[in-house]
Amino acid sequence: MSAGSPASTPKGERRRQALVEAAARLLVEGGFDAVRHRAVAERAGLPLASTTYYFRDLDDLVAAAAEHHGRGELARGWAQLAELTAGRRDVDGVVEIVLDQLLGPATERDAEAVVLRYERLVATGRRPHLRPLMSELSADLHELLLETLARCGIPADHERVNRLVALVDGSVVNALIEVHPDPRGAARRMLHSALAEGL
Amino acid sequence: MSAGSPASTPKGERRRQALVEAAARLLVEGGFDAVRHRAVAERAGLPLASTTYYFRDLDDLVAAAAEHHGRGELARGWAQLAELTAGRRDVDGVVEIVLDQLLGPATERDAEAVVLRYERLVATGRRPHLRPLMSELSADLHELLLETLARCGIPADHERVNRLVALVDGSVVNALIEVHPDPRGAARRMLHSALAEGL
Amino acid sequence: MSAGSPASTPKGERRRQALVEAAARLLVEGGFDAVRHRAVAERAGLPLASTTYYFRDLDDLVAAAAEHHGRGELARGWAQLAELTAGRRDVDGVVEIVLDQLLGPATERDAEAVVLRYERLVATGRRPHLRPLMSELSADLHELLLETLARCGIPADHERVNRLVALVDGSVVNALIEVHPDPRGAARRMLHSALAEGL
Amino acid sequence: MSAGSPASTPKGERRRQALVEAAARLLVEGGFDAVRHRAVAERAGLPLASTTYYFRDLDDLVAAAAEHHGRGELARGWAQLAELTAGRRDVDGVVEIVLDQLLGPATERDAEAVVLRYERLVATGRRPHLRPLMSELSADLHELLLETLARCGIPADHERVNRLVALVDGSVVNALIEVHPDPRGAARRMLHSALAEGL
DNA sequence: GATGAATGAGACTTCATTCAT
DNA sequence: GATGAATGAAGTCTCATTCAT
Numbered sequence A, B, C, D: 001m002s003a004g005s006p007a008s009t010p011k012g013e014r015r016r017q018a019l020v021e022a023a024a025r026l027l028v029e030g031g032f033d034a035v036r037h038r039a040v041a042e043r044a045g046l047p048l049a050s051t052t053y054y055f056r057d058l059d060d061l062v063a064a065a066a067e068h069h070g071r072g073e074l075a076r077g078w079a080q081l082a083e084l085t086a087g088r089r090d091v092d093g094v095v096e097i098v099l100d101q102l103l104g105p106a107t108e109r110d111a112e113a114v115v116l117r118y119e120r121l122v123a124t125g126r127r128p129h130l131r132p133l134m135s136e137l138s139a140d141l142h143e144l145l146l147e148t149l150a151r152c153g154i155p156a157d158h159e160r161v162n163r164l165v166a167l168v169d170g171s172v173v174n175a176l177i178e179v180h181p182d183p184r185g186a187a188r189r190m191l192h193s194a195l196a197e198g199l
Numbered sequence E: 001g002a003t004g005a006a007t008g009a010g011a012c013t014t015c016a017t018t019c020a021t
Numbered sequence F: 001g002a003t004g005a006a007t008g009a010a011g012t013c014t015c016a017t018t019c020a021t
Helices: A010-030 A037-044 A048-054 A058-082 A091-103 A110-126 A128-151 A158-175 A183-196 B010-030 B037-044 B048-054 B058-082 B091-103 B110-124 B128-151 B158-175 B183-196 C010-030 C037-044 C048-054 C058-082 C091-103 C110-126 C128-151 C158-175 C183-196 D010-030 D037-044 D048-054 D058-082 D091-103 D110-126 D128-151 D158-175 D183-196
Strands: none
Touching: A010 A037, A010 A048, A010 A058, A010 A110, A037 A048, A037 A058, A058 A091, A058 A110, A058 A128, A091 A110, A091 A128, A091 A158, A091 A183, A110 A128, A110 A158, A110 A183, A110 B110, A110 B158, A128 A158, A158 A183, A158 B110, A158 B158, A158 B183, A183 B158, B010 B037, B010 B048, B010 B058, B010 B110, B037 B048, B037 B058, B058 B091, B058 B110, B058 B128, B091 B110, B091 B128, B091 B158, B091 B183, B110 B128, B110 B158, B110 B183, B128 B158, B158 B183, C010 C037, C010 C048, C010 C058, C010 C110, C037 C048, C037 C058, C058 C091, C058 C110, C058 C128, C091 C110, C091 C128, C091 C158, C091 C183, C110 C128, C110 C158, C110 C183, C110 D110, C110 D158, C128 C158, C158 C183, C158 D110, C158 D158, C158 D183, C183 D158, D010 D037, D010 D048, D010 D058, D010 D110, D037 D048, D037 D058, D058 D091, D058 D110, D058 D128, D091 D110, D091 D128, D091 D158, D091 D183, D110 D128, D110 D158, D110 D183, D128 D158, D158 D183
């Protein structure tokens, strides 16, 4: 999916990967603007020129980083699902599971940890080249949630998942503007009240 | 609310305003990254140094632009409300009105026109200094929707408005990643299905 | 001596003085480079344009500040002399008095407090317009030391004062480069060893 | 000792050196304030960006220039010493040699040529990062004078050298404020009178 | 007399990208 | 294949000074 160019040697692939990981970490920490050639190279402990050697330009590297981060999140989600024993759960349990799938595991610095998911979504609005990637990731996330709800004994279809996702994402983006943002809390409250009314 | 400093004369106020408007236009067209001293000055047809004369630094100018844009949207919303004849409406009518309030009037290039609202929300996640402003705007928007729903004969409380907003915003951010994004359409479908089930 | 231009009114004179004092304080705190129109005006609580209204240009203001500071030091020196009871003193006493006259009263942050005297001397090397002023101040300082030594019962002539001054100033400028500078201490040691050998 | 970073190739080293020399020349001509990125680049006939490519920031470049100048002076001093035939000399001869070591060879525009030594010393008072460098240069100069005096058949220890240096430096900084400065002359007179009295 | 407004010049620095080796 | 070297373009911001009022 990523553009890629040279280096099909194992070593080349390893270095490419190191750059992607470095870029992904920067993405999480500082957003899209923080992904610069220099910063990535330093993080990865590789020469500056390697960033343009392995990636056509910065957009290419940013895209690869976004993809890496997105796939990592999904992998975590599927792994979490695999460990989930089947069976009915109360609302509280389901809500927490869904929040974990959508926002990642709860952190102390939640607001900051969560923001990248939304930066990615919104940034795609101005970067058409990210759309195919993001669409793919999104479809997979959808699938993951569908399975997760099923495992929890909650009947779910595409529409219901869409609504759940919208409720969470909508709550979060609106929570980010609070002076002391608590996006996870906001999403949790929203989900509860929605589920209480039968979604 | 905006920081600003000099220019109490009418002319000064006019120039300041010209800069804000130029910055706001750039914000709409290119997002936060597009608001640069040079670009703003050129847009406004004013000397480069005027940007730092009227605004302490770029953050200050960006904030003023965001505020300008946000207040403009709200003003439009209230004006629209004022022209709204009271009385019950069918779901279709209400949905269109709510979409207009939240996303602005329908445009051809809808995806692009709509994206700034979400950039603003998300950007605030990394720019704490925008939070007070955004919170204020958000509260006003909330009020506007409350009134709008009342005018449409739909019983609404804070919670219901929150849910509506979340549904729209969540739909939109998830629609932005489609290869051919139709955020307004996505939000419309979501609202319909939600209202059909009694919200 | 200072250039001066407008404002012979009492109020004008007062504001001019306020600017000079503000500039002098900045001079002490940050050296010549710290004396900027903006900084001076802010310190003095006066409008920016007043700095160019009362002083032809920045050099003029800097010169006035240097003069103010220099004359203040000298006034302090003469006052100190006036309070000095006549009579022979031991070397220690004389040394401390001379150090006070040349370097100002001992401070905790001595290195920083002392540096301006030498910046002024050296800066004059590149600013011929400061020379008449500095020469006058220097002559007065010379006179002060002559009187001081006499009061202490130490026979002194111009040559001896010159040598004393040179020893102190030479010690100080060479002490400023230490990692933990102690210019007063260095000057003290130098004076002691010189006086021990009969100057 | 200088910070620097890239350029290990001969060519790189040469360009780096060109920048340092350009900066050093500017330092001599106009003092610390004259060392600006633009000015250095133009002097060296190199692109502006090369100044930040070879030097982390301006402070780094200024320090390198100060070091270059200082080491050059010292090298000249040691070379001069090497050419010095051993043996007793009269006071006049010794004085001239010491002045050469401390102030550089006599020039027509003496006052200007000499001022940088003192700017460097005094500037260090406000720029702690220069202290280690200046201390090292100072120690070497001390050594040079010790050897020089020995070569001239004059018994000298650290204390005596310190006193000599202080006398010269003190004379010079006080001479810089004369309307027609003659720092070398002043130092010469001071040394004579001091040596006449057995130091 | 006094000052708010205004700006051209220039300061330092970062960065994406190219290219020779 | 890999990378150190290099740089043009642009970024943010400060400042001394002028001028109209």
